[in-house]
Amino acid sequence: MTEGEVDAASRVEAAAFLWAQPSGRKPGPKPRYTLDGIAEAAIAIADESGLDEVTMQRVAERLGTTKMALYRYVPGRAELDAIMLDTALGAPVVAEGVQWRAALTAWAAGVHTRAMTHPWVVELVQRPHTPGPGELAWFEAGLGTMVELPLRGGEKLDLLTLLVGHVMSLVRQRDSSRAPEQQLAASLASILATRAELYPRTASAFAEADDDGARDDALRFGFERVLDGVAALVAERGASSSSPS
Amino acid sequence: MTEGEVDAASRVEAAAFLWAQPSGRKPGPKPRYTLDGIAEAAIAIADESGLDEVTMQRVAERLGTTKMALYRYVPGRAELDAIMLDTALGAPVVAEGVQWRAALTAWAAGVHTRAMTHPWVVELVQRPHTPGPGELAWFEAGLGTMVELPLRGGEKLDLLTLLVGHVMSLVRQRDSSRAPEQQLAASLASILATRAELYPRTASAFAEADDDGARDDALRFGFERVLDGVAALVAERGASSSSPS
DNA sequence: AACTGATTGCGTCCACTGTACGCGATCGCG
DNA sequence: CGCGATCGCGTACAGTGGACGCAATCAGTT
Numbered sequence: 088m089t090e091g092e093v094d095a096a097s098r099v100e101a102a103a104f105l106w107a108q109p110s111g112r113k114p115g116p117k118p119r120y121t122l123d124g125i126a127e128a129a130i131a132i133a134d135e136s137g138l139d140e141v142t143m144q145r146v147a148e149r150l151g152t153t154k155m156a157l158y159r160y161v162p163g164r165a166e167l168d169a170i171m172l173d174t175a176l177g178a179p180v181v182a183e184g185v186q187w188r189a190a191l192t193a194w195a196a197g198v199h200t201r202a203m204t205h206p207w208v209v210e211l212v213q214r215p216h217t218p219g220p221g222e223l224a225w226f227e228a229g230l231g232t233m234v235e236l237p238l239r240g241g242e243k244l245d246l247l248t249l250l251v252g253h254v255m256s257l258v259r260q261r262d263s264s265r266a267p268e269q270q271l272a273a274s275l276a277s278i279l280a281t282r283a284e285l286y287p288r289t290a291s292a293f294a295e296a297d298d299d300g301a302r303d304d305a306l307r308f309g310f311e312r313v314l315d316g317v318a319a320l321v322a323e324r325g326a327s328s329s330s331p332s
Numbered sequence: 333m334t335e336g337e338v339d340a341a342s343r344v345e346a347a348a349f350l351w352a353q354p355s356g357r358k359p360g361p362k363p364r365y366t367l368d369g370i371a372e373a374a375i376a377i378a379d380e381s382g383l384d385e386v387t388m389q390r391v392a393e394r395l396g397t398t399k400m401a402l403y404r405y406v407p408g409r410a411e412l413d414a415i416m417l418d419t420a421l422g423a424p425v426v427a428e429g430v431q432w433r434a435a436l437t438a439w440a441a442g443v444h445t446r447a448m449t450h451p452w453v454v455e456l457v458q459r460p461h462t463p464g465p466g467e468l469a470w471f472e473a474g475l476g477t478m479v480e481l482p483l484r485g486g487e488k489l490d491l492l493t494l495l496v497g498h499v500m501s502l503v504r505q506r507d508s509s510r511a512p513e514q515q516l517a518a519s520l521a522s523i524l525a526t527r528a529e530l531y532p533r534t535a536s537a538f539a540e541a542d543d544d545g546a547r548d549d550a551l552r553f554g555f556e557r558v559l560d561g562v563a564a565l566v567a568e569r570g571a572s573s574s575s576p577s
Numbered sequence: 578a579a580c581t582g583a584t585t586g587c588g589t590c591c592a593c594t595g596t597a598c599g600c601g602a603t604c605g606c607g
Numbered sequence: 608c609g610c611g612a613t614c615g616c617g618t619a620c621a622g623t624g625g626a627c628g629c630a631a632t633c634a635g636t637t
Binding site: 099102103106210213214215217218223224226227230231234239240241242243244245246248249251252253255256257259260262274275278285286287288289291292293294295296299305308309311312313314315316317319320 | 344347348351455458459460462463468469471472475476479484485486487488489490491493494496497498500501502504505507519520523530531532533534536537538539540541544550553554556557558559560561562564565
Binding site for chain 2: 622623624625626631632633634635
């Protein structure tokens with residue numbers, strides 16, 4: 088058995104754990120902690136110090152116990168990640184009674200907000216994993232904004248993925264422009280300065296972008312492009328299929 | 333000093349290492365290995381068994397030495413990731429003498445090809461890091477396809493990021509639908525089957541997508557949407573700037 | 578030709594992961 | 608009232624990245 092297979096297996100287990108309903112029977116001592124409490128602690132650590140500071144030890148310390156005690160609640164590290172992600176995602180944002188374009192924008196903006204609150208979710212979401220109830224609820228809500236659209240199922244999924252990808256990219260950028268990560272941007276800048284003749288377009292693009300200040304419309308720019316593209320497709324299909332007015 | 337800061341610092345060091353030019357002086361024993369050889373070995377391991385099987389130990393074993401010997405060539409794990417990524421990316425694809433739309437599509441398709449060859453680059457690219465020479469060359473080439481477009485620098489960068497994000501999402505999907513990761517998809521399917529009433533739209537969207545077979549046009553679908561959106565913007569700006577009616 | 582000091586190969590050691598396992602304490606249910 | 612499932616948690620271990628130090632090597636200088 089390869090390690091790769093082990094990893095895959097552990098991710099499946101993590102999913103099973105995430106979807107397991109709470110068992111009611113309790114023939115034993117009262118649990119001293121709760122899954123939610125553990126998730127909260129882990130999330131707090133991740134928010135404060137980053138995802139890879141989240142270790143069984145740290146979480147346990149924060150709860151005032153030892154790491155091995157946690158294994159009574161969480162089968163392993165993978166499962167901890169899973170509940171962290173699903174907890175942090177929370178309930179999806181839904182904008183009722185608006186057109187698909189506004190609804191989809193609101194949905195994606197909601198994803199953005201959530202991800203900005205917990206920048207580490209980017210890492211977890213973009214890691215191979217089975218979605219939990221919360222993540223699926225987001226998906227469901229996103230699909231809900233598109234019921235009217237003449238798109239195939241796969242296309243709708245692709246569209247959501249595209250929007251999520253865009254949001255996550257931006258969160259990553261924003262996050263890494265914070266201290267102390269801004270050294271990253273700084274090092275890139277110095278590299279570009281040194282080899283401006285090797286990468287002229289890149290250098291000038293970045294310079295130009297800096298002049299614009301920290302454009303907060305990058306998010307909107309991406310949405311607009313994608314949704315314009317969708318609108319074009321919808322117009323085309325609407326014209327050819329239903330009622331050419 | 334927080335660990336988070338340490339991480340950031342190590343990434344900056346990784347960048348410096350990546351951009352360092354080979355020093356010529358050699359007052360000592362001949363190096364028995366080369367950076368390229370090490371990178372190759374690491375890449376081979378990642379290709380065969382996945383990224384997290386790439387450990388100093390494994391790489392050393394593959395080269396027939398011990399891990400500590402490697403530290404003479406590579407300052408640390410972060411730097412190993414950096415050279416793996418930059419080596420695997422290789423030289424950018426450029427389509428000369430075609431319109432921006434075709435050129436940009438070809439560029440993105442090139443990214444897709446490279447990423448499919450080494451699925452683990454997705455993980456590395458989407459991790460916070462300073463780009464190496466290879467990655468920057470890709471960026472430069474991508475920007476090169478857009479010289480004619482009436483877009484601001486920041487917008488061009490956003491556009492490339494958007495396309496890359498889309499490509500990476502798809503690579504991830506393809507990759508995780510391979511054995512043994514396909515259990516992931518399988519577990520999602522069984523979840524959806526069980527709770528179809530909770531996630532009706534998601535369930536039907538996936539069912540529909542499966543009916544379409546493994547649509548290989550997901551990539552193209554995303555490109556089309558985005559580029560249609562860009563075309564719309566270009567048309568608008570072209571009209572208002574050159575010949576205002 | 579001898580010397581010298583930078584540089585290489587690599588063994589030892591350490592902090593710290595995640596986690597298997599086992600033991601005693603607890604307490605709901607029959 | 609006791610049976611046995613469940614809890615808290617200590618011990619133990621394999622495997623990680625990495626600091627450090629020492630001996631062997633060899634390019635330059637003398």
